[in-house]
Amino acid sequence: MKKTVHIVGAGVSGLGAAHYLAQQGIDSVIYETSGQLGGRAAGVEEEGTLFEVGGKNFSSQWLRFNALLREFDITGFDPQHPDFHIVLNDRLVKLDKRRTLSGDLRLAMQLGVRGSLQLKRFLDYSRKHAHELNHSQGLIQQVEERWDYKPAAGHFAPSLLAGPIRMFSIIMGAAEPEEIFPSQLMLFTSGFGKGEHFAIQGGIQRFHQALANGKHIRFGERVERILIEQGKVKGLVVKGAKGEETIMADAVISAVPAHVFKRLLTLPIAIREACERIRYYPLAMINALYDKPVFRDGINSIMFNPGSILGHCSANRQYQPEQVRFTLSGIAARQILQFPDDILIERAEREFSRYLPISGRRVAVKVTRHMGGICAYAPYFSRVKHILLGGIAEIDGLEIAGDYLEGHTMEGCLHSAELAVQRLLAR
Ligand SMILES: Cc1cc2nc3c(=O)[nH]c(=O)nc-3n(C[C@H](O)[C@H](O)[C@H](O)COP(=O)(O)OP(=O)(O)OC[C@H]3O[C@@H](n4cnc5c(N)ncnc54)[C@H](O)[C@@H]3O)c2cc1C
Structure with missing residues (x-):
């Protein structure tokens, strides 16, 4: 011993x-x-x-x-938001973690027939086999052999790469769909929409x-x-x-x-x-507190589009719409991560306000750069x-x-x- x-x-x-x-x-x-x-x-x-x-x-x-x-x-514990809004075709489209496509006609219309079917098949497969998918052995090896010969971008319809698949890539590894591999997305989506998410009070x-x-x-x-x-x-x-x-x-x-x-x-x-x-991809997080709600109209969380410096932004807690966690991740964000704090904040607020204008005054803010990145496997x-x-x-x-x-x-x-x-x- x-x-x-x-x-x-x-x-x-x-x-x-x-x-x-x-x-x-x-x-x-x-x-x-x-x-x-x-x-x-x-x-x-x-x-x-x-x-x-x-x-x-x-x-x-x-x-x-x-x-x-x-x-x-x-x-x-504080419950976390149950859904995301995704910027698709320059509009905010809701993706409910539990319902995904079933009955979600607005999302299906934005994704088109091919995109909708591909997403459904991918999610259905990963959820159905969730108990057999892990980081070591078994089914994951078959998934890797079948899919990992090219990145996710080579496998999915363009509407998915601009929307839900980018969302998974960004959350999974601060990566774009061309930088991440399907087996890793599958490990992530196998748990997507299952259980409740909380943060500690x-x-x-x-x-x-x-x-x-x-x-x-x-x-x-x-x-x-x-x-x-x-x-x-x-x-x-x-x-x-x-x-x-x-x-x-x-x-x-x-x-x-x-x-x-x-x-x-x-x-x-x-x-x-x-x-x-x-692989590890760097990102920055801006935690900002305003004197008025920023999130509203049923929107708690936004996934941004390819080319945006923002990957994902959420209300800090579901009941704290005035506290925003902006993450600057993905290819465009990486070009500016070393810029001074005030520039990052200004760019993040400007980009965010295109979809949900921020009218409140900022009363506290903290910028944190994770230059070592998060793991994209x-x-x-x-x-x-x-x-x-x-x-x-x-x-x-x-x-x-x-x-x-x-x-x-x-x-x-x-x-x-x-x-x-x-x-x-x-x-
Ligand atoms: C913005 C962001 C949001 C995230 N959101 C979530 C989430 O909501 N839920 C979730 O579950 N996960 C989330 N994650 C992922 C999660 O935070 C990480 O997977 C986890 O914190 C990694 O922990 P770790 O101990 O492996 O590594 P680290 O947290 O990196 O810990 C390593 C420690 O080692 C220290 N260190 C480094 N080098 C040396 C050295 N040479 N000698 C001594 N010490 C050293 C570092 O200072 C650090 O404290 C998020 C990550 C980020 C960046």
Whole structure:
């Protein structure tokens, strides 16, 4: 049994790993380069306003996330909007998550016969086989063989690429349909419209704080290297305020994105290449609060069209129409992500106001750039993952958790953390 496990990163994956280790009576130390918990799902308070700057919504269907909420006695949840409005042919068209096409004539008319039938077939197939679809094996391998020889853009009618398929691509990986592969969309749509979505009252950081409770976290300490000698973990090189330190360690869980992990050690070429095939697309989030409702007329959430700098914008909570989360994602957004905050805000508000004019005064705002991006996986992903996990298994004492293994949601991160702990203890 390992005495102490050293974990890189205090996002949901790293905190989850520490928690699952603690359940087995095993101590851990988490190294977190920033000063805060939660990584890309952080909640940040500034001048009395709480901004949730990344992941925050969860599904009633998620086993691990909901089990932890019960364990921590976290109650009080806000329902999320049940529908999206999509910009199609320059108009806002409603897509109800549950009804999708059944009876949704207005959407069907915008998509045309071919688009409507294709979408229906795709959704029906993914939902019908949801229980057989996962990130590792079984049906997903057949789906990959059949579809992943070209990106989603090569498979669907133009009306879908401008609307629902772009919506899935943007939500799934901040990607355009030409940058994402059908198997990944299918994993996403297999859960689309199932269960209810909520956010935690008081903010997602309540969840992180509960996970972090009693754990040993070294904030402001960046892991520079994971040291491996003769196929075994030997230690970590950590850089903090006092300089660089080498820490002896025989068990390490990396809980950072794949593009960070691959820089922490010299990997065999096959594992390195597998990491490099996993795509991440950057985005920015603008959280803005106005003194009047922005969302109205039954609209809670808008998906924008190709060429727009906006991917998706939502009311922060269903009952908070004056709080907007603008996400700048997709190809056009990537060209401007490094622009100053005020320019991003002005461009986002202007674009948004073309469809739903903002009449209120902005009273608080926070811009967060996620330049490391969100994970859009890879074509033939189950093969990539097999190579990755097979290679890691050759290194004694090393495990990986993160958004690139079991889905890029908080549930996926917890799942990856649980599996990383199980594999580490089984060795
Ligand atoms: C805008 C946005 C909206 C999202 N919405 C949702 C949502 O509503 N629901 C949902 O479930 N998911 C959502 N997600 C996805 C979800 O937030 C992520 O999948 C999840 O937070 C990833 O967690 P992680 O721990 O794997 O990685 P991260 O959150 O990236 O955590 C990694 C941590 O490691 C630290 N770190 C990095 N390098 C080092 C190093 N060398 N040494 C030490 N520490 C290091 C980082 O600072 C970070 O804290 C969203 C993501 C974004 C960006």
